[in-house]
Amino acid sequence: MSFKVMSSTRTDIILHVDMDAFFAAVEQRDRPELRGLPVMVGSPPDQRGVVATCSYEARRFGVHSAMPSRTAYQKCPDAIFLPVRMERYQEVSHQIMEVFESFTPWVEPLSIDEAFLDVTGAVRLFGDGPAMARRLKARVRAVTGLTCSVGVAPNKFLAKLASECQKPDGLTVTPFDAAGIHAFLGPLPIERMWGVGRKTKHVLLSHGIRTFSDLQAIPEDRLSPVIGGAAAASFKQRALGVDDRPVGGGQREKSISRETTFSEDVTDFDRVRAALLDLTEDVGRRLRLAGLYAGTAQCKLRWAGFETATRQRPLVPACRDDAHLRQAALDLFARLASTRPVRLIGFGVADLRTTPTAADGQLALDLDGAASDDPKQERVSQTVDALRARYGPRSIRRASSLVN
Ligand SMILES: [Mg+2]
Known part of the structure; x- marks a missing residue:
């Protein structure tokens, strides 16, 4: 009797799943009269504090997460401000994570409403990456009544970039080959790079580096003096779509x-x-x-x-x-x-x-x-x-x- 050894050269299939406007979506789900209206969850506008999440209706007014509630109110005075009901969101989060775990044991939550899933081993059961993503979106919707956006990619970095591409209710599949990945990343602005905050962005822009394409082209020894050796090495790798970090959180081999x-x-x-x-x-x-x-x-x-x-x-x-x-x-x-x-x-x-x-x-x-x-x-x-x-x-x- 012989046993097939699992191939170590197979391509990983990683999903990044991110709920759409999570807190606001839960409020609109629980209170149907709020649907279609600009809803902001966070501090009331007469207090110092920020908007935690706002509905897509509010985003049309230029409001976004982490904006001071006072500013958000000025931009959208008709908005409905609601307090954060963290316990409620945690309940729903628990349901979502359970759905994820019904697809694969390798689920790494990043926050209350998003996670990486390594679904490489689940292909035989659920179909290829895109088929699995569609099925997962349908299951999340059936269980919670909420939509999510999913990125399908060969690694975590690309999957997270992909899930942001078509929000809300999006499904984005990145290329899985080196040339395709190179082309997919090229036009993205450098603030989409992990670890690029306002300060780093400013430094990069001042050196004429605006896009992933610019990062792909600049030699590492020219980038190092600008942002430091460690960041330069990591940015160069990521700009080419290389990311070897495993999806954590699973109970692998335990x-x-x-x-x-x-x-x-x-x-x-x-x-x-x-x-x-x-x-x-x-x-x-x-x-x-x-x-x-x-x-x-x-x-x-x-x-x-x-x-x-x-x-x-x-x-x-x-x-x-x-x-x-x-x-x-x-x-x-x-x-x-x-x-x-x-x-x-x-x-x-x-x-x-x-x-x-x-x-x-x-x-x-x-x-x-x-x-x-x-x-x-x-x-x-x-x-x-x-x-x-x-x-x-x-x-x-x-x-x-x-x-x-
Ligand atoms: Mg989210």
Whole structure:
């Protein structure tokens, strides 16, 4: 039996997702009478302070984020000023991040309303970058009623530039080849470069550097004396669209876990077990999205009164299909279960790797001596993933015969 080694030369597909006028959009969603009106969220105009976010209707008057509210009021006296309801926005932010995580475990939030997603491993499930971006936008809209703008690119720097290109409700795909990237970046003004504030912009302009094209053309040893060696090196790389920073925030090669806290303590054994199996499937889906196999499974149980216990067992051979993960979860659960009311149940996997082989390169053997990552079970799980991706997480339920 042979295993395909994941190609290390594949092109990454990175999305940058940015909600449109987030705070104002949430207010307009929650209060339909505000839709179509200039709305500013932030300090009231009679106080010192700034506009945190304003609706697109307000932007037409020349108002923008971080503008003093007093100035914003002068530009648009009919605007409706609303206080910041951060808790509300955080709630919605949580929903958005959950949508992102249904596409890939590698989500790096940049702020309350934007994130990078490394979706390279999710292509098989959701289609290519643009198809994935369209599907993600539709899902965000279905879940929150809000629009976002998405950039699709081979790296973080380009993805972030791209998401800003067609706001609101935009979808911009950058070129993925060096020549195309060069041409895409060329006309952009230098203030679009990361790390260029007002001061640096002024310095660059005074040396005749106005666009990325100018940065691409100027030799690094001429740029260094102007802005310093470190910035010069970084700007030169970025101007060519080079950015090797990985998307952080994922649990790459550590662990993947999910847990559920019940709204009231549960004594119904079947209900706890059903919740555990839901968690197990979610963990399995994340594993497959990440292209990883798990070598260890863990179950966690917290009883009323906060006493917590965990049990762990090796997965031999390492696996990522639902059937084996379920079996491990139920086995661990049987060791933990008691008649006491349950507050929380959790399932997780660790010892993650890109092939079912152990870290020393030896294919792990199960007790019967059979060496297998069970490709048939994995195909079943992947089919379920694909159907759920298309028709929603609840479209397929386990047959009760499977859980016994
Ligand atoms: Mg935003």
